[in-house]
Amino acid sequence: MFKLLLLKLVDFFKARSNFHLLIIFIIFGISGSVSLFISEYIILIFNLKALIEYSLVYWFSKLILLLFSYQFILLIISFIFGEFDYFSKYSLKFVSFFKNRVFFSFLSKYK
Numbered sequence: 039m040f041k042l043l044l045l046k047l048v049d050f051f052k053a054r055s056n057f058h059l060l061i062i063f064i065i066f067g068i069s070g071s072v073s074l075f076i077s078e079y080i081i082l083i084f085n086l087k088a089l090i091e092y093s094l095v096y097w098f099s100k101l102i103l104l105l106f107s108y109q110f111i112l113l114i115i116s117f118i119f120g121e122f123d124y125f126s127k128y129s130l131k132f133v134s135f136f137k138n139r140v141f142f143s144f145l146s147k148y149k
Contacts, residue, residue: 065119
């Protein structure tokens with residue numbers, strides 16, 4: 039059962055081996071933790087919590103900041119671990135998603 043799940047994870051993440059899958063998970067974990075810390079630090083530096091009184095807008099802006107800081111930090115951490123080529127594909131997919139769907143659909147409303 040465990041081996042079947044592990045094989046499915048290796049196939050899903052297109053890992054070369056079980057050790058490579060472990061490295062991928064470590065990079066995802068470190069990147070997520072660091073991006074949470076950095077995004078909170080950026081909010082404190084710019085004093086966004088005091089500027090945005092409405093909590094829904096604050097959490098939305100925090101989420102957007104977290105998403106973009108995560109992509110940037112993911113590339114840095116993957117470069118340190120020597121997996122930049124592997125993770126740059128995911129970051130490019132993320133950027134192209136926002137460029138094609140979110141940003142241009144937002145602009146098309148105001149034409």
